[in-house]
Amino acid sequence: KAGVTQTPRYLIKTRGQQVTLSCSPISGHRSVSWYQQTPGQGLQFLFEYFSETQRNKGNFPGRFSGRQFSNSRSEMNVSTLELGDSALYLCASNRGQVGDRASKNIQYFGAGTRLSVL
Amino acid sequence: EDKVVQSPLSLVVHEGDTVTLNCSYEVTNFRSLLWYKQEKKAPTFLFMLTSSGIEKKSGRLSSILDKKELFSILNITATQTGDSAVYLCAVATLRDNYGQNFVFGPGTRLSVLP
Numbered sequence: 001k002a003g004v005t006q007t008p009r010y011l012i013k014t015r016g017q018q019v020t021l022s023c024s025p026i027s028g029h030r031s032v033s034w035y036q037q038t039p040g041q042g043l044q045f046l047f048e049y050f051s052e053t054q055r056n057k058g059n060f061p062g063r064f065s066g067r068q069f070s071n072s073r074s075e076m077n078v079s080t081l082e083l084g085d086s087a088l089y090l091c092a093s094n095r096g097q098v099g100d101r102a103s104k105n106i107q108y109f110g111a112g113t114r115l116s117v118l
Numbered sequence: 119e120d121k122v123v124q125s126p127l128s129l130v131v132h133e134g135d136t137v138t139l140n141c142s143y144e145v146t147n148f149r150s151l152l153w154y155k156q157e158k159k160a161p162t163f164l165f166m167l168t169s170s171g172i173e174k175k176s177g178r179l180s181s182i183l184d185k186k187e188l189f190s191i192l193n194i195t196a197t198q199t200g201d202s203a204v205y206l207c208a209v210a211t212l213r214d215n216y217g218q219n220f221v222f223g224p225g226t227r228l229s230v231l232p
Contacts, residue, residue, distance in 0.1 A: 105210065106163055107152070
């Protein structure tokens with residue numbers, strides 16, 4: 001079974017630009033979560049999508065948005081980039097089914113997209 | 119607000135040493151506690167713990183959960199340089215009909231010297 005796939009692996013942008021990151025979850029997983037990881041802040045939760053709906057949201061500004069498609073693939077968009085947006089963006093997927101046993105809802109991560117904002 | 123704390127934040131040991139990493143949490147609607155190892159990019163899953171007192175073991179790694187005292191430990195015996203990584207602790211909480219939420223700790227950076 002293929003793992004979580006994120007593209008691109010690396011991105012260099014300048015301030016004010018926008019960027020779109022993509023995540024393909026493990027087959028059968030309907031929940032996709034996005035995280036920002038920086039040396040100072042650790043893993044910060046951005047949002048979670050399930051069945052094309054945002055189900056959960058962290059404390060990030062509206063410049064960070066996402067969406068999920070019917071095949072469970074997800075995209076994350078950051079508009080008006082700032083220097084502080086430089087980070088590793090990780091996507092994670094799990095089955096996401098309410099009522100599943102905990103053992104069926106392990107979150108698996110992709111390799112991430114390293115975004116550098118100059 | 120849900121919170122996960124890990125200690126120490128950084129640890130340097132020599133090959134062959136045994137290490138214990140700590141994770142404590144304060145959350146509502148606890149569901150499970152997970153340990154991940156992050157070497158360069160993707161955190162890789164190590165263990166999931168849901169019940170107190172039951173040790174999970176995989177090779178030289180083991181972990182246990184104490185739901186009364188709200189903590190977990192990850193033990194690594196006979197450490198090797200390949201164990202050098204950041205070890206992340208995460209707690210999954212139930213959110214009514216909205217599935218799970220995962221709260222991560224800051225991680226423990228383990229460096230194993232030859």
